[in-house]
Amino acid sequence: MKLHLVAVGRLRKGPEKVLVDDYLDRFARTGRALGLPPINLVELDARGAGQGAEADLIARALPPGAAVAILDERGRQLTSPELARQIETWRDQARDVAFVIGGADGLTDELRARADLAISFGAVVWPHMLVRVMLAEQLYRAAAILAGAPYHRA
Ligand SMILES: C[S@@+](CC[C@H](N)C(=O)[O-])C[C@H]1O[C@@H](n2cnc3c(N)ncnc32)[C@H](O)[C@@H]1O
Numbered sequence: 001m002k003l004h005l006v007a008v009g010r011l012r013k014g015p016e017k018v019l020v021d022d023y024l025d026r027f028a029r030t031g032r033a034l035g036l037p038p039i040n041l042v043e044l045d046a047r048g049a050g051q052g053a054e055a056d057l058i059a060r061a062l063p064p065g066a067a068v069a070i071l072d073e074r075g076r077q078l079t080s081p082e083l084a085r086q087i088e089t090w091r092d093q094a095r096d097v098a099f100v101i102g103g104a105d106g107l108t109d110e111l112r113a114r115a116d117l118a119i120s121f122g123a124v125v126w127p128h129m130l131v132r133v134m135l136a137e138q139l140y141r142a143a144a145i146l147a148g149a150p151y152h153r154a
Pocket of ligand 1: 070071072073074100101102103104105106107119120121122123124125126127128131
């Protein structure tokens with residue numbers, strides 16, 4: 001299994017980068033004992049070329065055969081344990097997974113149609129850099145749930 005986080009835009013030095021790096025480090029440490037690999041962050045820079053150019057970059061970044069989990073406000077609002085179980089299922093199937101976060105222009109209908117899962121963090125639209133932070137935290141939380149660690153207390 002390989003895990004990829006495919007995101008439009010480059011995160012510069014700043015609070016969001018500190019948080020993303022921290023949660024991805026924690027995921028790597030907690031996931032090791034669970035057979036979960038570190039998350040490979042793929043940053044795509046379309047330099048404001050628009051949704052079509054971003055879609056092309058995303059399509060090229062998706063490993064063949066990988067399950068595609070897009071972040072989309074119109075998607076499903078999973079509980080954290082549900083996300084953890086989904087990741088466990090992909091791990092048990094030895095399935096590669098690509099989590100995809102769009103840029104300012106969002107994701108295309110084509111990508112929405114081909115996605116295996118669309119994850120929503122609520123009906124409101126969040127800035128993509130904050131979605132990256134929230135996803136990194138939820139992935140770490142998922143690993144903590146699977147490990148039975150006390151981080152998740154709900
Ligand atoms: C600024 S938003 C793009 C908004 C764009 N106007 C649209 O209609 O999709 C950038 C990216 O953040 C993610 N995103 C924003 N809000 C979200 C939410 N509530 N749940 C999940 N992902 C979200 C999506 O991947 C989106 O493509």
